[in-house]
Amino acid sequence: MISIYRPTLLAALLAAACRAGPPTPGAAPAPALPAPGAAPSDTICRIAPGPAAKRDTVAVALAEPIDPTHAPQPRNDAERFVFAQLYETLIRVDCAGRVLPGLAQSWEASGDRWTFTLRDDARFWDGAPVTARDVVAAWRARDSTFAQSATILGDRTIAVRPPVAPVEPLADPALAVTKRAPGGDWPIGTGGHWVSETDAAGVLSVVPVRRGALPALRVSTVPAGRSRDALDEGSDLVITGDPVVLEYAATRPGYVDVALDWNRTYVLLAPGHPDGLADIQRESLRDAVHLDARPAEWTGDQFWLAQLRACGFPTTRDTAPSSPRRQRVVYDQSDRNAADLAARLVGLGALGKRSAATGLAPAAFAAALRAGGDAAYVLPLRRRVFDVCRAALELPPWSWTATVEPLLDVRPHGLVRRGLPPLQLDWDGTPHITPR
Amino acid sequence: MTFRTRILVGFAVVVLVPLALFGIRVRTEMASRLTDEYQRRVEALAAVIRARLTRDGAAIARRLDALTEAIVADNRLRGAVLQGGDRTYLLDYAGGAMRFAGLSMLQIQDDQGRIVSSGHFRNEYDRLEPALPRALAAAQGGIALIQARTPEAPMLAIARLDSLRLGGRRFTLVGGIALDSAYLAELTPDSELAVAVLLPTDSVPAAVSTAAVLSDFSLPFVRESDSGSVLRPAHIVVSHSLGSLAALRRGVDVAFVAAVLLAGAIALLLAGWLSLRISQPLTALAHKTAQIDMDRLDVSFDSERADEIGALTRLLGSMTERLRARATKLREAERRIAMGDLARQVNHDIKNGLTPIRNVFRHFTETAATEPERLSAVFRERQGTIEAGIAYLENLAGNYARLYPAPAHEPCDVRHVIRETIGRLGAAGTPELRVELAEDLPLACTDQLVLRRILENLVGNAVDSLDGRPGTVTISAAAGTPANGRPSVRITVADTGKGMTRPELDRAFDDFYSSKPGGTGLGLSIVRRLVLDANGALRVETQPGAGSRFIVELPGA
Numbered sequence: 001m002i003s004i005y006r007p008t009l010l011a012a013l014l015a016a017a018c019r020a021g022p023p024t025p026g027a028a029p030a031p032a033l034p035a036p037g038a039a040p041s042d043t044i045c046r047i048a049p050g051p052a053a054k055r056d057t058v059a060v061a062l063a064e065p066i067d068p069t070h071a072p073q074p075r076n077d078a079e080r081f082v083f084a085q086l087y088e089t090l091i092r093v094d095c096a097g098r099v100l101p102g103l104a105q106s107w108e109a110s111g112d113r114w115t116f117t118l119r120d121d122a123r124f125w126d127g128a129p130v131t132a133r134d135v136v137a138a139w140r141a142r143d144s145t146f147a148q149s150a151t152i153l154g155d156r157t158i159a160v161r162p163p164v165a166p167v168e169p170l171a172d173p174a175l176a177v178t179k180r181a182p183g184g185d186w187p188i189g190t191g192g193h194w195v196s197e198t199d200a201a202g203v204l205s206v207v208p209v210r211r212g213a214l215p216a217l218r219v220s221t222v223p224a225g226r227s228r229d230a231l232d233e234g235s236d237l238v239i240t241g242d243p244v245v246l247e248y249a250a251t252r253p254g255y256v257d258v259a260l261d262w263n264r265t266y267v268l269l270a271p272g273h274p275d276g277l278a279d280i281q282r283e284s285l286r287d288a289v290h291l292d293a294r295p296a297e298w299t300g301d302q303f304w305l306a307q308l309r310a311c312g313f314p315t316t317r318d319t320a321p322s323s324p325r326r327q328r329v330v331y332d333q334s335d336r337n338a339a340d341l342a343a344r345l346v347g348l349g350a351l352g353k354r355s356a357a358t359g360l361a362p363a364a365f366a367a368a369l370r371a372g373g374d375a376a377y378v379l380p381l382r383r384r385v386f387d388v389c390r391a392a393l394e395l396p397p398w399s400w401t402a403t404v405e406p407l408l409d410v411r412p413h414g415l416v417r418r419g420l421p422p423l424q425l426d427w428d429g430t431p432h433i434t435p436r
Numbered sequence: 437m438t439f440r441t442r443i444l445v446g447f448a449v450v451v452l453v454p455l456a457l458f459g460i461r462v463r464t465e466m467a468s469r470l471t472d473e474y475q476r477r478v479e480a481l482a483a484v485i486r487a488r489l490t491r492d493g494a495a496i497a498r499r500l501d502a503l504t505e506a507i508v509a510d511n512r513l514r515g516a517v518l519q520g521g522d523r524t525y526l527l528d529y530a531g532g533a534m535r536f537a538g539l540s541m542l543q544i545q546d547d548q549g550r551i552v553s554s555g556h557f558r559n560e561y562d563r564l565e566p567a568l569p570r571a572l573a574a575a576q577g578g579i580a581l582i583q584a585r586t587p588e589a590p591m592l593a594i595a596r597l598d599s600l601r602l603g604g605r606r607f608t609l610v611g612g613i614a615l616d617s618a619y620l621a622e623l624t625p626d627s628e629l630a631v632a633v634l635l636p637t638d639s640v641p642a643a644v645s646t647a648a649v650l651s652d653f654s655l656p657f658v659r660e661s662d663s664g665s666v667l668r669p670a671h672i673v674v675s676h677s678l679g680s681l682a683a684l685r686r687g688v689d690v691a692f693v694a695a696v697l698l699a700g701a702i703a704l705l706l707a708g709w710l711s712l713r714i715s716q717p718l719t720a721l722a723h724k725t726a727q728i729d730m731d732r733l734d735v736s737f738d739s740e741r742a743d744e745i746g747a748l749t750r751l752l753g754s755m756t757e758r759l760r761a762r763a764t765k766l767r768e769a770e771r772r773i774a775m776g777d778l779a780r781q782v783n784h785d786i787k788n789g790l791t792p793i794r795n796v797f798r799h800f801t802e803t804a805a806t807e808p809e810r811l812s813a814v815f816r817e818r819q820g821t822i823e824a825g826i827a828y829l830e831n832l833a834g835n836y837a838r839l840y841p842a843p844a845h846e847p848c849d850v851r852h853v854i855r856e857t858i859g860r861l862g863a864a865g866t867p868e869l870r871v872e873l874a875e876d877l878p879l880a881c882t883d884q885l886v887l888r889r890i891l892e893n894l895v896g897n898a899v900d901s902l903d904g905r906p907g908t909v910t911i912s913a914a915a916g917t918p919a920n921g922r923p924s925v926r927i928t929v930a931d932t933g934k935g936m937t938r939p940e941l942d943r944a945f946d947d948f949y950s951s952k953p954g955g956t957g958l959g960l961s962i963v964r965r966l967v968l969d970a971n972g973a974l975r976v977e978t979q980p981g982a983g984s985r986f987i988v989e990l991p992g993a
Contacts, residue, residue, distance in 0.1 A: 243524055244524075284562065287523050287524065287527055287561065288558075288559045290524070339587075340558070340559055341559075342587060343557065343558065343559040343560075343587035344559035346559075346585075346587045347557060347559045347560035347561075347563060347585075347587070348563075356587065356588050356589050357587035357588055358588060359588075
């Protein structure tokens, strides 16, 4: 049985989330805080394909690479799934927008602050208890602004003067609590799973921290075109967006196709103001990619990256580039769909007849994106963010005033084998293995 | 221009000019033959490429035929094309079909020229490009060069056109293989041969046209563009680099320059050696000849050479001998004239000396006749006059005796005369006198008195040249070089005195010339005359500050 989450609730959540703004000085009372409560017993955000069979190990096949150095901030669907099992934030937000306990078991609003109390049994994988100091240290490592607003009240109590409202930004993976692992690739987290080993084939053994509470995960990354083999080999969960694989899965009665959240939006970032972008028919872009895609949709007047006025960023647009831009549309060559979209834009002549699509290796693409010396860039962004200002900081400064053209929303699908233990969907559509 | 310079220039012309002509001829011939060979290779490769293009065009046609059959048989594609379903399959179809068929480009258009599927540019679907198949249909032989669009960059391909009908609609297929650098490289295994494709807007770079042998042929060309597609000629240019020829030329130039330098060096060395062989003896001969004058006819012109220079040397020696004989006669004539003058002078001097004596004796005669008692008084009175006259005559006789002793040509023991003379001079408190006498010294043919006077003058001069400073005077005698089968005696008087400068030497044998205060200036003049009268030779070697050597060669007895 599949419980479908409610898009309307998500829209409400997004609308609330996008009321982002700079920290407000003064002693204004903290915004209203949802009361802590136990995990809801409803099935709104649950994926339960049939009666669950007891399994000690769940085989998961993912279609994208997993890089431990990105943890805990995912950059693709595969990392989003794996990191969600390994790392925790103070709170969780489920697919219905409900705030649930995470690392914090309770919280309350007092004056202009929120006070969070950590779980009594919150521990890192190495057995060390998680303290308020650990939380602030983890925040400081990735978001110093947020860390500055935190006050340690006790070993397990932390007060936060919220820089933004509401509280949902605390569920952003960027604020997951980790600590450095000496000599290891993976940061030490507090989640229910940890990575015990990675074999020669790149298969991750993700085992529960406490035996018996959760099944172990055997996570393999399969190259494009081999996801069907993963189905044939009996994988319990395959996360992919390839229509060919989805079509094949439909012929396998043992699997259920669950469309996850529209979690990414492919955008065109142009440092200048290219002509012809307004004439793009987004509908015609859907056929250009090999994903479940739709013309980009967003809440409000503009895509979130274009809503940065309240962030205090420079607002002068780059109308006079210091050097002539290269007439090329650049994409990360490891992202086939970005390549397809760039080719489609060139095919449409959206950036002029002389433009060309150019794929760069991931590192080179990141460097080119930072430099902003090309005509345009095609890349996927998170479709929804709780804190647009902090999310914008993950992009080069020139993008804050660039032309942002959302092209397509895409979503992965979870091909779930019947009998799999229930999965809980988070606010960004990430499946989460729930305790038995 | 000196004789040596002329020889050097002559050698340079004789050696370098033919070498230069040879080098220029080699370069010209080499360039001509290699250029012809390159042209043949370029033409052959152009023919091979034309044949290859024809073959590839036929292969493309076969593959498109097979594809049309596969498309017609594919129901899924038919549904996607005609009924609009399964869009992804349709868009991906051309890519898979292109790869299966071994093509580099494949574009499927509907009857309106709309791209329904593209293999080389999947996402150019729905674009209208009706001019492309029309242009290809007009291409001669059905094959054309296409500049097709791809997402990254335009692609050149050799392409053909085919068509099929589906559900009553006509679809066209444009397929081809890439004419890229790999294709061209496969055609040109030789690194010096190159194949380039020049589009209608391109021109052969000047650097290529001047540095290569070219051949080209045209091919219909169409550029896939938004503004429509028309056929224009493109050129496939085959070129052969002239780099190897240039390298060969450089090699020949280097070898030629090396040969010129080597030949030039050898020529210079040979010319220098030859000129030295010729000019050096001539210079020495000229130097000796410059020494000859009437007073210096003792210069030797001996030569063992059998060539012209030896003959010239001997001729000059013979001429010097004749001059020497004539000079002897001339000096004899001069001596006779001088003797006449001297006789008259002696006559005059003796008369001058005898006249007072005669007058005194006349006075004595008159006194004896008239006043005999005063004779003794008169004698006492006039005795002084008589004695003065006698003294005058004795002095006169002494002077004349020193001026010219009577020579005699008789065997003379040189060792004895030298010892006797040195013994006398040494006793007079002179500086150190060394004597070095050879044991087997032959007898000289001369007058003992003449030899003594020669030695007295030379040794006296040597002692005087020391100017009272410490030094040595060495008198040596040895057998000289036999002349005309007769032995000779060489007497050398060497001192470590002040020596003579060139002007002093030039005048040393002049009468009445002396560099010594109070000298008569007759010593060396007398010595030279005495030596010549004895049929000998006198030579002087001197250096200012280092001393002088007087070498007397006297004929043996």
